[in-house]
Amino acid sequence: MNTIPPNPAILADRFKTLHYDPDERAVVLLNRALYPHQIEYVPCHTVEEVARAIETMVVQGGPPLAYAAGLGLALAAPTAEAYRQAAQRLLRTRPTADDLHHIIPAALERALAALSAQQEPQQAILRYVNGEIERGNQVSRACGQYAADLLQDGDHVLTHCIAGAALCWMLWIAKHQDKTIYLIPTETRPYLQGARLTAQCAKELGIDVTLITDGMPAHLMSQGMVDKFICAADRITLDGHISNKVGTFQIALAAHYHRIPFYVLGYDGPDPHTESADGIEIEWRDGREVLYCGGQRTAVSGIKALYPAFDITPPHLISGIVTDRGVFAAHTIRQYFNRV
Amino acid sequence: MNTIPPNPAILADRFKTLHYDPDERAVVLLNRALYPHQIEYVPCHTVEEVARAIETMVVQGGPPLAYAAGLGLALAAPTAEAYRQAAQRLLRTRPTADDLHHIIPAALERALAALSAQQEPQQAILRYVNGEIERGNQVSRACGQYAADLLQDGDHVLTHCIAGAALCWMLWIAKHQDKTIYLIPTETRPYLQGARLTAQCAKELGIDVTLITDGMPAHLMSQGMVDKFICAADRITLDGHISNKVGTFQIALAAHYHRIPFYVLGYDGPDPHTESADGIEIEWRDGREVLYCGGQRTAVSGIKALYPAFDITPPHLISGIVTDRGVFAAHTIRQYFNRV
Numbered sequence: 001m002n003t004i005p006p007n008p009a010i011l012a013d014r015f016k017t018l019h020y021d022p023d024e025r026a027v028v029l030l031n032r033a034l035y036p037h038q039i040e041y042v043p044c045h046t047v048e049e050v051a052r053a054i055e056t057m058v059v060q061g062g063p064p065l066a067y068a069a070g071l072g073l074a075l076a077a078p079t080a081e082a083y084r085q086a087a088q089r090l091l092r093t094r095p096t097a098d099d100l101h102h103i104i105p106a107a108l109e110r111a112l113a114a115l116s117a118q119q120e121p122q123q124a125i126l127r128y129v130n131g132e133i134e135r136g137n138q139v140s141r142a143c144g145q146y147a148a149d150l151l152q153d154g155d156h157v158l159t160h161c162i163a164g165a166a167l168c169w170m171l172w173i174a175k176h177q178d179k180t181i182y183l184i185p186t187e188t189r190p191y192l193q194g195a196r197l198t199a200q201c202a203k204e205l206g207i208d209v210t211l212i213t214d215g216m217p218a219h220l221m222s223q224g225m226v227d228k229f230i231c232a233a234d235r236i237t238l239d240g241h242i243s244n245k246v247g248t249f250q251i252a253l254a255a256h257y258h259r260i261p262f263y264v265l266g267y268d269g270p271d272p273h274t275e276s277a278d279g280i281e282i283e284w285r286d287g288r289e290v291l292y293c294g295g296q297r298t299a300v301s302g303i304k305a306l307y308p309a310f311d312i313t314p315p316h317l318i319s320g321i322v323t324d325r326g327v328f329a330a331h332t333i334r335q336y337f338n339r340v
Numbered sequence: 341m342n343t344i345p346p347n348p349a350i351l352a353d354r355f356k357t358l359h360y361d362p363d364e365r366a367v368v369l370l371n372r373a374l375y376p377h378q379i380e381y382v383p384c385h386t387v388e389e390v391a392r393a394i395e396t397m398v399v400q401g402g403p404p405l406a407y408a409a410g411l412g413l414a415l416a417a418p419t420a421e422a423y424r425q426a427a428q429r430l431l432r433t434r435p436t437a438d439d440l441h442h443i444i445p446a447a448l449e450r451a452l453a454a455l456s457a458q459q460e461p462q463q464a465i466l467r468y469v470n471g472e473i474e475r476g477n478q479v480s481r482a483c484g485q486y487a488a489d490l491l492q493d494g495d496h497v498l499t500h501c502i503a504g505a506a507l508c509w510m511l512w513i514a515k516h517q518d519k520t521i522y523l524i525p526t527e528t529r530p531y532l533q534g535a536r537l538t539a540q541c542a543k544e545l546g547i548d549v550t551l552i553t554d555g556m557p558a559h560l561m562s563q564g565m566v567d568k569f570i571c572a573a574d575r576i577t578l579d580g581h582i583s584n585k586v587g588t589f590q591i592a593l594a595a596h597y598h599r600i601p602f603y604v605l606g607y608d609g610p611d612p613h614t615e616s617a618d619g620i621e622i623e624w625r626d627g628r629e630v631l632y633c634g635g636q637r638t639a640v641s642g643i644k645a646l647y648p649a650f651d652i653t654p655p656h657l658i659s660g661i662v663t664d665r666g667v668f669a670a671h672t673i674r675q676y677f678n679r680v
Contacts, residue, residue, distance in 0.1 A: 036640055160555075184646075187630070187639065189529060189553040195631075195639035203642060211630055211645040212553040213529040215500075215587025219622075219651035222589065249562065250594045257593055282559075290527070290551055291535075293633040299527065299535035300376055302543060305551040306524075310407025311559035 004176050009204040011197065012140070012168035014064055014133050020071045020126055025073045025192075033057045033191070034065075036200040041267060047075050047086040054093040060096030061164050062234045063136050063267065069093065070103040070129035073111065074122045083121065094151035095281040096243055096310045097234035103132055103284045137165065139268045142324035144169020147265060148231065150320075153179040153230065155227040158217055161188045161245035162197040163232035166265040166322075170230070171207050182208045184226065188245060189214055190289050190307065214247050218254035229255040229262045233321075236270040240315030240330030241277040249311040256317045264326075266321040269336035283309040349544040352480070352508035354404055354473050360411045360466055367411045371584050372404075373397045373531070376540040387426040388416050394433040397531060401504050402437030403476050403607065409433065410443040410469035412659045413451065414462045423451045423461065435621040436583055436609035437574035445471055469618065477505065478515045479608045482664035484509020487570065487605060490662065493519040495567040498595075501528045501585035502537040503572035506605040507660075510570070511547045514550055522548045524566065528585060529554055530629050530647065554587050558594035569595040569602045573661075576610040580655030580670035581617040589651040596657045606661040606668075609676035623649040 010016050010030070019031040026043035027050050032039055042058055044050040050072030053059055053219050057293045059068040069090040074266055076086035081321035087108040094100060105124045114124035147170035151157065159167065174181050183202045202209040212220065229251055233242035242248075242264050255262045274280060287305035292298060299305065315330035350356050350370070357370040366383035367390050374380055381397055384390040390412030393399055399408040409430040416426035427448040434440060447465045453627035487510035491497065499507065514521050523542045525534035535551055535575045542549040552560065560566050569591055573582035581586075582604050595602045614620060627645035632638060639645065655670035 186555070187529070189527070189555065192638050199640045199643050203640060207448070209643040210627075211639050211643055213586075213630055213647075215529060215585075216648060216651075217588065218590035218593060219586050219648050220646070221646075222651070245555075246559050247553075250555065250558035250590050253597055254590045254592050255556060272597070287550075290553055292637055294636050296634050296636055298532050299544060299551050300539045303539050303549040303551055306556070306560070306562075307553075308556060308559050311556075311562070321435055 007168055007172045009172070009201040011162070011170040011201050012165045012172070013137060014165065015137070018064060018068050018071065020058060020074060025075070027075065029053055029059045029068055030060050032060050032197060036196060043076065044072065047072055047089055049093055050075065051089050051093050060193070061162060062099045063164065065094060065097065066099035066103045067098055067129060067133050067136070070107045070132065071126065073104065073107050074125040074129070075234055078115070078121050080112055080115055083108055085304065094283055096276065096283045103129065105117060127134055133283070139324040140165030141169045143265055143267050143322055145173050146327055147263065147322045148173035148177060150263060150322070151179055151228070155179070156182045156184060156225055157218070158184045158186070158226045158229045158251070159198060160186045160194065160231045160248050160251055162193040162201070163230065163265050166232065166267055167198070167230070168201050168205065170265070171202060171205050175205065175207065178201045178277060182210065184210050184212055184220065186212055186214045186217065188247065192294070217251045221254055221258040221260055226260055229260060230265065232265045232267070233258065234310055235274060235280055236264070236266055236321060237274045237276050237279065238270050238272070238334045240275045240318065240321070240326060240333050241280070241312055242318065243280045243282065243312050246308050246311045249313045252313045252317040261319040263319055264321045266323045266333070269323045269325065270333050272337065277314070279314045280312060282312070285309050344513055347508055348459060349508040349511045349512070349541040351502070351507045351541050352512070354407055354476060354505065358404060358408050358411065360414060363368065365415070365464070367408060367415065369399045369408055370392055371398050372400050372537060376536060384412065385415065387412055387429055390415065391433050400533070401502060402439045403504065405434060405437065406439035406443045407469060407473050407476070409440055410472065411466065413444065413447050414465040414469070418455070418461050420452055420455055423448055434623055436623045440616065443469065479664040480505030481509045483605055483607050483662055485513055486667055487603065487662045488513035488517060490603060490667065491519055491521055491568070495519070495524045496524060496565060498524045498526070498560070498566045498569045498591070499538060500526045500534065500571045500588050500591055502533040502541070503570065503605050505608055506572065507538070507570070508541050508545065510605070511545050511659050515545065515547065522550065522561065524550050524552060524558065526552055526554045526587065526591070530633065532634070533585070540613070544675045557591045561594055561598040561600055566600055569600055570580060570605065572605045574618055574650055575614060576604070576606050576661060576673060577614045577616050577619065578610050578612070578674045579616045580658065580661070580673050581620070581652055582658065583620045583622065583652050585651045586648050586651045589653045592653045592657040601659040602657060603659055604661045606663040606673070609663045609665070610673050612677065617652045617654070620652060622651070625649050
C-alpha cells in the first residue's frame with residue numbers, strides 16, 4: 001500500500017468534507033445535497049443547526065453524518081444537562097445507520113467524564129471525534145484495499161447510491177494495480193447520489209463512468225454488461241443482513257438471479273448491538289421528496305408518495321462483506337470481531 | 341359491461357390523444373412528453389414531422405405510436421413510391437413494440453391497392469387506421485375487464501411506466517365493481533411516465549395514487565405493501581416472453597421472490613411473427629437522456645450514460661397475460677390465436 005499516491009477524491013478523506021472550525025466555533029459541512037453542482041460549505045453554529053443539516057441531507061452516509069453529529073455535540077453549552085439534551089437531539093436525526101448510535105454515546109461519555117474531572121469537555125469531544133474520523137479514514141483505505149484485490153482488469157462494476165471513502169479507495173488502488181475498471185452507478189433517486197457524488201468521485205479518480213437509471217441494473221446484467229455489484233451498507237447485522245439505500249435489495253435479487261457477485265463494502269464490520277434485520281429501524285422520509293427532482297416538481301399534483309430511505313438485503317444474496325479486516329461470508333460476519 | 345359509464349381518463353380513448361385533422365391536413369398529437377404538466381397538441385404536417393414526434397416521445401406506447409405512424413402515412417404524396425418511402429421512414433422510428441410493424445405494412449398495402457384501383461389512397465389509409473384505433477379501444481376495454489376481474493377489494497397494485505388504455509379500463513371497471521384499488525406507480529425514469537401519465541390517469545378516475553421511485557418496489561413487497569404487480573408489454577413473444585419499459589424485469593424478479601402475482605396487460609396478444617426473446621430488438625436510446633430530468637441537468641458533466649428503453653421478462657416470472665380474449669399462462673400465450 002505504500003506505493004499508492006494520495007487519493008484525489010474529495011470524498012475519500014472525511015476531513016475534507018467536514019471539520020470543526022475553532023475560530024468560527026462552527027461545524028463546517030460540505031453540502032452533499034448540492035455537491036458537485038455547487039461547492040458550498042455550510043457552517044453550523046448550534047446543535048440544532050447540525051441536527052437539521054443531517055436531517056436535510058447536507059451531510060449523508062453512515063459514517064460522515066455520525067462524524068458531523070459528533071462534532072455537533074461539541075457546540076452544546078458545557079454542562080452535563082446540555083450535553084445530554086444535545087445527544088438526544090442528534091440521535092433522533094436518523095435511525096438506520098449504526099455509526100451515529102455509537103459515536104454520540106461515546107462522545108457524550110467523554111464530555112461527562114471531562115466535566116467530572118474538571119477538564120475541558122469540548123476538547124474531549126473533539127479529540128475523540130477527530131480520532132474517529134482519522135480511524136474511519138484508515139478503515140476506508142483498508143476496506144478499499146481488500147475490495148480492490150477482488151476486482152479483475154476490465155471489470156464492469158455496478159454500484160448504487162454512494163459507497164463513500166472505501167469505494168474511492170477501491171477504485172484508486174485498483175487503478176494503481178493496473179486494472180481498468182468501468183464504473184456503472186445508478187443515479188439513485190430521489191437524491192441522485194449516484195449521478196452526483198459517485199460519478200464525481202470516479203471522475204476525480206480518472207475512472208470511466210457510465211450512468212444508468214435505477215430501473216436498468218437487471219437488464220444490463222442480462223446482457224452480460226455487469227461483472228460485479230458493489231455497494232456500501234448503513235448497517236450490518238450480526239447474522240449478515242445489510243441495510244443500504246433503498247434499491248439495493250432489488251439489485252441484489254437481480255445479481256443473484258444472474259449469478260453475478262455482490263460485495264458489500266462493510267468498513268469496520270457489523271453492528272455488535274444488532275442481531276438481525278428486525279433490529280434495524282428503516283427510516284421513512286417525507287414522501288414529498290419523491291415528487292421532486294433537483295428542486296423541480298416532476299409528479300402531477302394531488303398525489304401521495306412514499307420514501308422508505310433504506311431496504312434490507314438478506315445474507316443469502318450477498319457474496320461477501322469486505323471490511324478493514326478482510327472479506328467475510330455474510331453468514332459469518334460475526335467473526336469480524338475475532339479477527340484483528 | 342353495459343352498466344359501466346364512459347371512462348373519464350383521456351388516455352383511455354386514443355381518439356382523444358391523436359387524430360387526423362382534414363382541415364389542417366395534419367396528424368394532431370397530444371404531447372405525452374409534457375402531459376399533464378402542459379396540455380399541448382402538436383400538429384404534424386409531414387411524414388418526417390410524425391416520425392420525429394415518435395422518436396422524441398411526443399407520442400409513446402406501442403399502440404398509440406403505431407396509430408400516429410399509420411395516420412402519418414396518409415400525409416405522404418399520393419404515389420406508390422412516396423408511400424413506400426414514408427412507410428420505411430416510419431418503421432425506422434422505434435424497433436421494439438410490434439404494433440408499428442403490423443399497422444404500417446397493412447396501411448401501405450391498402451394505399452397501394454387503392455392506387456391500383458384508382459381510388460383515394462389517403463382515404464384508404466385513414467379508414468384502415470381509424471378502424472384500428474377503434475378496434476384498439478375495444479381491445480383495451482375488454483382487456484381491462486378481464487384484469488379488473490382479477491383484482492380484489494383493497495388490492496395495492498404496483499405498476500411501472502404507463503400501461504395505457506387497458507389500465508384505465510381495469511381501474512375504472514374495478515371501481516364500478518365496488519372494489520377499492522390503491523395504485524402504486526413507479527415514477528419510471530428517465531421520462532417519468534409513471535409520475536405523469538399513470539398518476540394523471542388514476543387521478544382522472546378517482547383512484548388513490550401513491551408514487552414511488554424505481555428503486556423501491558422490492559422493499560415495498562418485503563413489507564407486505566404490494567398485492568399485485570401489473571404492467572403492459574410492448575411485445576409478447578409466442579413462447580411467453582414480454583418486452584416492456586426497462587425496469588419491468590427487475591420488478592418481476594422481486595415479485596417472483598415475494599410470491600406476488602405479476603400480470604401483464606397483453607391487449608390483443610402476442611406478436612405472431614416473434615417466436616422468442618431473441619426476435620425482439622431492444623431499442624437503445626440516446627444515453628444523454630439519462631443525464632437530465634425534466635429538461636434539467638441532474639448528472640455531473642463529463643460522464644457517459646446508457647439508455648436501453650426496454651427489457652425482457654421471461655415467462656416463468658409471469659403469473660398471467662391478460663388479453664381481450666381472457667387470461668393466459670405466459671407459456672401458453674400462443675393459444676390466444678385459437679380462442680375467439
